[in-house]
Amino acid sequence: MPITEQPTEVATAAASGASATERFHTDKSPYTAVKDTPAERVNLLAREVLDAVHATIRRHRVSYDEYNALKAWLIGVGADGEWPLFLDVWVEHVIEDVATDHRAGNKGSIEGPYYVPDSPDLGAKGTLPMRDDEAGTPLVWRGRITDTNGAPLSGKVELWHADAEGFYSQFAPGIPQWNLRGSFSTGPDGVFEITTIRPAPYMIPTDGPCGKLIAAAGWHAWRPAHLHVKVSAPGHEQLTAQLYFPGDEHNDDDIASAVKPELILDPVPQPDGSQEVRYDFTLDPERG
Numbered sequence: 051m052p053i054t055e056q057p058t059e060v061a062t063a064a065a066s067g068a069s070a071t072e073r074f075h076t077d078k079s080p081y082t083a084v085k086d087t088p089a090e091r092v093n094l095l096a097r098e099v100l101d102a103v104h105a106t107i108r109r110h111r112v113s114y115d116e117y118n119a120l121k122a123w124l125i126g127v128g129a130d131g132e133w134p135l136f137l138d139v140w141v142e143h144v145i146e147d148v149a150t151d152h153r154a155g156n157k158g159s160i161e162g163p164y165y166v167p168d169s170p171d172l173g174a175k176g177t178l179p180m181r182d183d184e185a186g187t188p189l190v191w192r193g194r195i196t197d198t199n200g201a202p203l204s205g206k207v208e209l210w211h212a213d214a215e216g217f218y219s220q221f222a223p224g225i226p227q228w229n230l231r232g233s234f235s236t237g238p239d240g241v242f243e244i245t246t247i248r249p250a251p252y253m254i255p256t257d258g259p260c261g262k263l264i265a266a267a268g269w270h271a272w273r274p275a276h277l278h279v280k281v282s283a284p285g286h287e288q289l290t291a292q293l294y295f296p297g298d299e300h301n302d303d304d305i306a307s308a309v310k311p312e313l314i315l316d317p318v319p320q321p322d323g324s325q326e327v328r329y330d331f332t333l334d335p336e337r338g
């Protein structure tokens with residue numbers, strides 16, 4: 051059939067879950083090795099989590115029907131590859147808080163399930179890879195990387211974000227591989243200039259187990275529109291963060307609890323309909 055009549059694949063929870071799970075195995079498998087965690091620590095943490103589960107069961111007299119519903123749901127989360135989504139939406143924000151609470155530099159936020167390393171390097175100034183007809187308001191972002199004394203750093207900003215429909219390349223079908231993903235390497239002045247488009251708010255897939263939990267609990271499935279970044283410079287702690295847009299109705303009730311006031315941008319509309327924004331990064335020195 052002619053190319054224009056090819057059926058377009060639809061984004062499903064199971065497909066994006068499978069991609070996120072595979073991504074985790076590829077990039078993070080060293081962290082999955084628990085062999086270096088001493089038995090006392092595993093015992094402490096596992097014991098405390100189980101005690102909390104038992105206490106909830108007793109307090110609320112959880113029934114066999116409810117227990118089996120939980121079992122079926124947990125099996126489904128694994129089968130559809132939604133553990134990265136579940137953990138990053140409902141757990142990672144506390145891990146991130148604890149891991150970064152010593153920092154004097156930029157506030158960070160969670161990585162989420164959709165980071166891909168080694169995106170194309172575009173130098174200090176460039177435009178993220180995008181389709182010829184990429185929808186969305188053009189955004190020009192200027193910024194600088196410094197240390198906590200204000201000295202500029204030769205560093206790198208990795209940026210990835212959803213498109214104007216809320217979809218991520220490599221996790222939703224039919225999007226070019228590196229669409230809206232790129233790395234910007236600064237010179238010694240730490241200065242970068244990035245051109246992209248504003249992403250849409252993101253809705254957690256509603257057709258998978260996480261979506262079913264959201265519906266069953268009467269929650270909503272939305273994250274505010276956001277840009278993901280990883281900022282790094284030799285000798286400094288890597289910063290993982292997300293940047294948000296003012297006025298987004300979900301900035302105050304992000305399902306992933308990942309918004310902080312310091313991470314909300316202040317874009318300025320331009321006569322041509324585009325927007326410009328300034329946002330700088332301050333990195334903490336690596337700890338000895």
Ligand code: MBD
Pocket residue numbers: 135138139160161162163164252273306308
């Ligand atoms: C996202 O885009 C995201 O950033 C997080 C944290 C969870 C699900 C989807």
Ligand code: FE
Pocket residue numbers: 162164252276278
């Ligand atoms: Fe995201």
